[in-house]
Amino acid sequence: xxxxxxFKWVPPFAQGQVRDHRVRWVLNEAGWDYKVRLIDxxxxxxxxxxxxxxxxxxxxxxxxxxxxxxxxxxILLSVAERSxxxxxxxxxxxxxxxxxxxxxxxxVEPYLANLAEVEFFMKDEADKAKRRxxxxxxxxRRLGELQAALGGRDWLVADTxxxxxxxxSSVLKIAKSLDALADYPKLVAYQDRCFDRAAYxxxxxxxxxxxxxxxxxxxxxxxx
Ligand SMILES: N[C@@H](CCC(=O)N[C@@H](CS)C(=O)NCC(=O)O)C(=O)O
Numbered sequence: 001x002x003x004x005x006x007f008k009w010v011p012p013f014a015q016g017q018v019r020d021h022r023v024r025w026v027l028n029e030a031g032w033d034y035k036v037r038l039i040d041x042x043x044x045x046x047x048x049x050x051x052x053x054x055x056x057x058x059x060x061x062x063x064x065x066x067x068x069x070x071x072x073x074x075i076l077l078s079v080a081e082r083s084x085x086x087x088x089x090x091x092x093x094x095x096x097x098x099x100x101x102x103x104x105x106x107x108v109e110p111y112l113a114n115l116a117e118v119e120f121f122m123k124d125e126a127d128k129a130k131r132r133x134x135x136x137x138x139x140x141r142r143l144g145e146l147q148a149a150l151g152g153r154d155w156l157v158a159d160t161x162x163x164x165x166x167x168x169s170s171v172l173k174i175a176k177s178l179d180a181l182a183d184y185p186k187l188v189a190y191q192d193r194c195f196d197r198a199a200y201x202x203x204x205x206x207x208x209x210x211x212x213x214x215x216x217x218x219x220x221x222x223x224x
Pocket of ligand 1: 017018019020044055056057058059070071072073
């Protein structure tokens with residue numbers, strides 16, 4: 001049996017964004033059955049959970065007879081490789097696919113995460129106003145560079161949807177939610193293309209259904 005961890009509930013701005021959707025998505029693409037273990041803030045701090053995820057975050061992938069995995073990058077690659085899905089069979093295209101896969105995580109996501117931090121988590125308006133211009137400029141630079149690299153192509157590599165597209169389109173979600181994609185129509189169309197997949201829609205619908213079944217009270221923010 002395969003189990004993915006996810007939160008019982010998160011505030012509305014984060015619903016549909018939490019990274020377990022990436023794992024649900026790749027598992028749906030692979031056609032593998034899985035169940036979801038919903039955790040709260042107390043679970044996050046527990047030594048048992050920390051043994052699986054040292055930072056107390058979601059998602060974790062637990063699978064009978066295999067080491068438990070954390071980090072969405074590692075989890076998605078493991079599922080894609082073992083299922084033979086979303087990885088080009090050509091070795092050179094696979095290598096290119098990995099470049100884009102890691103670019104999504106290392107060269108794009110951090111700048112969008114900075115943007116999210118300013119917009120969602122900074123409380124002091126003066127600090128926010130000071131930090132925002134630099135963070136917005138850097139995020140826009142990366143988005144412009146990504147759009148230029150994509151050019152007129154539908155997918156990042158191999159003329160087909162790959163794991164790199166799964167990761168990149170997911171990484172772009174935060175930009176979309178902050179209206180930061182408005183000036184990048186090719187990225188909007190690219191993301192729409194990636195999201196026009198039953199495996200993605202099911203991943204998001206299932207995550208949202210879990211949140212709808214719970215409330216902030218279920219997160220049990222007590223001291224573990
Ligand atoms: N690099 C990690 C990041 C995981 C992560 O940031 N998870 C968030 C949800 S999207 C989380 O658990 N946040 C709660 C926390 O950090 O305490 C991954 O890709 O798995």
